Amino acid sequence: MSYDFNIRNALVITRREVNNYFNTPIGYIFLAIFVFFVNLLVFLRFWETGRDLRLLFESFNIPFLIFIPAITMRLWAEEKKAGTTELLFTLPLSLVEIMVGKYLSALLMLALSLSLTLPIVVIGIFTSSPDYMVLLGGYLGAFLMGAAYIALGQYISWLFQEQIVAFLVTALVFFLLYATSLLVTMLFNITFVATMFGWLKNLLAFISLSWHYESLSRGIFDSRDILFFLMFSALFLFLNWRSIENSR
Amino acid sequence: MSLKNILVQFQKSRQVTTALIIALFLSVSYLSYGVYIRFDLSDEGQFRITSASTKILRSLPDPVIIEAFFSSDVPNAFVQRVKNLKDFLQEYANASRGKVRLVFLDPDNDKDAKDRAISLGIQAAQVGQLDTKKQELRSAYYSVAVTYGDKTETIQHVLQTRQLEYELTARIQKLANPGERRIAFLTNHGPYTLISGQNTPPWHSMRSFSQAVEAFYGNIMEIDTKNQEIPDEVSVLLVVGPESLSDIDKLRIDQFIMRGGNVIFSISGMMVNFQNFMATGGNSEAIEFFKHYGFEVGNDLLFDLSPNGSRPWVQQIDFFQAIKIPYPVWLMVGRGGLAQDNPITTGLAGLFVPYTSSVKIDGNIINKEKGFKVDVLVQSSGQTIAKQNFVMLDPRQMEAMTSGEEPRASQNVAIYAKGRFSSYFANRPLPKDAPKNITKEATAEATLIAVGSPFVFTDFPGVGVLRCPECIQANLNFLISAIDVMNGLEELSELRKKEKTPIAMRNISQTTERWLTFISYILPLVTLLVIGTLRLMRRKKLAQEGHYGV
Numbered sequence: 001m002s003y004d005f006n007i008r009n010a011l012v013i014t015r016r017e018v019n020n021y022f023n024t025p026i027g028y029i030f031l032a033i034f035v036f037f038v039n040l041l042v043f044l045r046f047w048e049t050g051r052d053l054r055l056l057f058e059s060f061n062i063p064f065l066i067f068i069p070a071i072t073m074r075l076w077a078e079e080k081k082a083g084t085t086e087l088l089f090t091l092p093l094s095l096v097e098i099m100v101g102k103y104l105s106a107l108l109m110l111a112l113s114l115s116l117t118l119p120i121v122v123i124g125i126f127t128s129s130p131d132y133m134v135l136l137g138g139y140l141g142a143f144l145m146g147a148a149y150i151a152l153g154q155y156i157s158w159l160f161q162e163q164i165v166a167f168l169v170t171a172l173v174f175f176l177l178y179a180t181s182l183l184v185t186m187l188f189n190i191t192f193v194a195t196m197f198g199w200l201k202n203l204l205a206f207i208s209l210s211w212h213y214e215s216l217s218r219g220i221f222d223s224r225d226i227l228f229f230l231m232f233s234a235l236f237l238f239l240n241w242r243s244i245e246n247s248r
Numbered sequence: 249m250s251l252k253n254i255l256v257q258f259q260k261s262r263q264v265t266t267a268l269i270i271a272l273f274l275s276v277s278y279l280s281y282g283v284y285i286r287f288d289l290s291d292e293g294q295f296r297i298t299s300a301s302t303k304i305l306r307s308l309p310d311p312v313i314i315e316a317f318f319s320s321d322v323p324n325a326f327v328q329r330v331k332n333l334k335d336f337l338q339e340y341a342n343a344s345r346g347k348v349r350l351v352f353l354d355p356d357n358d359k360d361a362k363d364r365a366i367s368l369g370i371q372a373a374q375v376g377q378l379d380t381k382k383q384e385l386r387s388a389y390y391s392v393a394v395t396y397g398d399k400t401e402t403i404q405h406v407l408q409t410r411q412l413e414y415e416l417t418a419r420i421q422k423l424a425n426p427g428e429r430r431i432a433f434l435t436n437h438g439p440y441t442l443i444s445g446q447n448t449p450p451w452h453s454m455r456s457f458s459q460a461v462e463a464f465y466g467n468i469m470e471i472d473t474k475n476q477e478i479p480d481e482v483s484v485l486l487v488v489g490p491e492s493l494s495d496i497d498k499l500r501i502d503q504f505i506m507r508g509g510n511v512i513f514s515i516s517g518m519m520v521n522f523q524n525f526m527a528t529g530g531n532s533e534a535i536e537f538f539k540h541y542g543f544e545v546g547n548d549l550l551f552d553l554s555p556n557g558s559r560p561w562v563q564q565i566d567f568f569q570a571i572k573i574p575y576p577v578w579l580m581v582g583r584g585g586l587a588q589d590n591p592i593t594t595g596l597a598g599l600f601v602p603y604t605s606s607v608k609i610d611g612n613i614i615n616k617e618k619g620f621k622v623d624v625l626v627q628s629s630g631q632t633i634a635k636q637n638f639v640m641l642d643p644r645q646m647e648a649m650t651s652g653e654e655p656r657a658s659q660n661v662a663i664y665a666k667g668r669f670s671s672y673f674a675n676r677p678l679p680k681d682a683p684k685n686i687t688k689e690a691t692a693e694a695t696l697i698a699v700g701s702p703f704v705f706t707d708f709p710g711v712g713v714l715r716c717p718e719c720i721q722a723n724l725n726f727l728i729s730a731i732d733v734m735n736g737l738e739e740l741s742e743l744r745k746k747e748k749t750p751i752a753m754r755n756i757s758q759t760t761e762r763w764l765t766f767i768s769y770i771l772p773l774v775t776l777l778v779i780g781t782l783r784l785m786r787r788k789k790l791a792q793e794g795h796y797g798v
Binding site: 219223235242 | 773
């Protein structure tokens with residue numbers, strides 16, 4: 001079992017993966033759809049609500065549920081379907097380097113998608129007087145939340161051979177995570193559940209990603225939220241690594 | 249089996265390691281709940297304790313006890329809010345360097361806490377959310393009690409961190425400095441009332457204002473100066489849209505000013521009639537009275553013709569189609585129109601001033617040579633015209649009303665002056681029933697603020713098509729900030745400005761709005777198309793040159 005890690009090796013994989021995204025029109029289409037939906041959600045209310053750029057950060061939640069499964073579905077499932085995983089593992093690269101390389105490529109896609117929403121920020125700056133720290137916190141929060149989703153999506157991608165199945169399962173899991181608060185509400189409205197497992201309520205609310213994103217998108221940099229996102233990402237990268245190790 | 253062997257077995261067991269890692273993640277994440285660092289870098293600074301609070305708390309001679317009554321079981325939609333409130337209170341206590349003792353109590357699970365809540369008059373209230381799909385309502389405690397010495401004040405039903413710092417610090421300040429400062433309202437002199445009855449339209453109701461003031465200064469005293477003196481404990485008198493002032497009214501207000509009493513008077517030079525939707529000449533008697541102190545309220549109504557973002561406008565339904573009509577008689581003054589060197593307006597985001605007259609200063613009466621401090625607190629944009637005598641207020645008449653050749657210039661809407669004013673009765677005969685020992689020379693400095701519209705005090709923005717609760721809040725921030733400063737509590741005024749009022753700053757037309765929206769949609773798509781095309785061309789070129797796998 002090799003634990004070697006060289007960032008240059010990881011970047012080789014990153015470059016290969018980024019090229020794969022953009023060698024077909026799919027990568028462009030995903031990005032275009034993402035930015036279109038973000039614009040749609042923002043401009044539904046932007047001019048009527050005092051041009052508040054916090055709308056932008058609120059609007060990331062829903063498009064992420066579809067966009068991130070779309071970019072993570074192929075990370076492993078495509079390799080497994082094409083039978084190139086074994087070939088990949090024979091390269092003089094450690095598993096950690098391969099995994100991190102793939103993860104970085106998805107992060108680059110995420111960063112690119114977020115950067116495409118910058119025209120909205122420029123409009124906000126031009127027409128209003130936005131809070132720059134809220135902007136910084138909002139983008140940092142969106143990136144960290146996206147990074148956590150990607151780690152989970154990459155793990156799920158390893159579990160399936162078909163990209164479409166990976167996409168659907170990832171989207172479903174994301175939706176469940178996003179809607180944890182709604183689920184908790186429904187569950188704890190049942191008296192029996194509320195009585196027996198009342199202590200679990202706060203814990204369940206705590207694992208909702210959007211719950212942690214909220215503070216950052218208001219310009220509040222809280223170590224708990226940042227730590228949660230980092231640990232969430234690290235946990236699923238670890239599970240991905242362990243899962244691959246088990247199957248080799 | 250030795251401990252070493254057990255550890256080796258653990259290391260070999262992948263399932264156990266995986267389970268341990270997951271448990272580690274959950275426990276570290278959950279335990280970090282209690283140990284954390286937080287920086288609130290936003291302008292609003294909801295979680296940032298201001299230097300004003302820190303200064304007040306650290307200078308307290310005795311410790312203050314804050315009892316926070318929060319139910320542990322609240323609807324899920326409120327879990328985050330309760331967490332924020334608890335975090336904020338903890339930071340507030342930390343900032344005091346031991347002067348604040350914070351106790352969290354859960355009356356739902358602790359009988360002693362429940363008894364304590366009952367003894368303080370704190371009750372559970374319904375919290376929850378209602379929408380078309382679900383209904384979640386629950387009775388919960390979410391109140392705070394502040395005890396200093398043997399006195400306790402409660403803040404009932406706290407669900408926002410937004411105003412909590414002001415509410416806490418103001419109450420602590422009040423408990424630690426028990427000197428009476430009462431706010432009085434000149435009643436029975438016009439249609440404006442502190443309470444909203446069935447017959448009181450929102451544009452005459454000052455309910456929101458009186459509720460906000462009462463929290464810190466107690467009930468607003470209603471004083472009819474026709475048959476009542478202004479008590480000594482009154483520090484600020486509010487004169488809102490009086491229709492008439494008799495000689496005895498004038499004398500009592502004048503004597504109040506002579507002894508250093510502070511007055512906010514808001515009088516329009518035009519009478520707005522909402523039945524006919526028009527404005528005509530106003531009350532010259534009250535205007536003449538305040539003119540003596542150096543404030544000239546114009547016999548006019550201001551139209552601010554600069555488009556100010558999405559507001560102000562009214563929405564008119566014509567043939568089932570909602571259309572926006574600019575409504576320049578509602579002035580939305582942004583930060584640029586507010587005095588930035590006066591503590592009342594520094595840091596405020598804006599002010600909503602409907603149907604206002606201009607206010608001017610008479611430099612012969614109020615000037616720096618006579619020791620006055622004078623500031624124009626609120627100013628309209630340079631695109632303002634002043635219409636006199638008769639004004640149609642129907643939104644559809646606005647174009648006709650503003651098509652004249654009147655000069656456009658910035659106009660003053662609110663003015664502040666502090667100094668020793670001369671008595672109105674210095675060279676005038678006294679009323680018949682006046683007491684003999686009146687003061688004709690000011691014995692103390694007084695502060696007078698003149699505002700050209702009485703509607704800044706009212707619940708006006710909550711009515712009709714302009715649903716703008718933040719406009720009411722902006723006006724409340726301005727007015728209560730003025731009262732705080734008049735009472736010598738400038739630091740409290742600083743706290744109130746933590747709230748950011750979302751009033752648009754840049755003036756742009758609806759056409760520009762549409763263009764900017766279009767650009768925001770199209771620019772990323774064009775960028776992607778250009779990058780994609782360039783990349784495709786490069787790949788084709790490389791393929792022609794014999795490079796593959798690019």
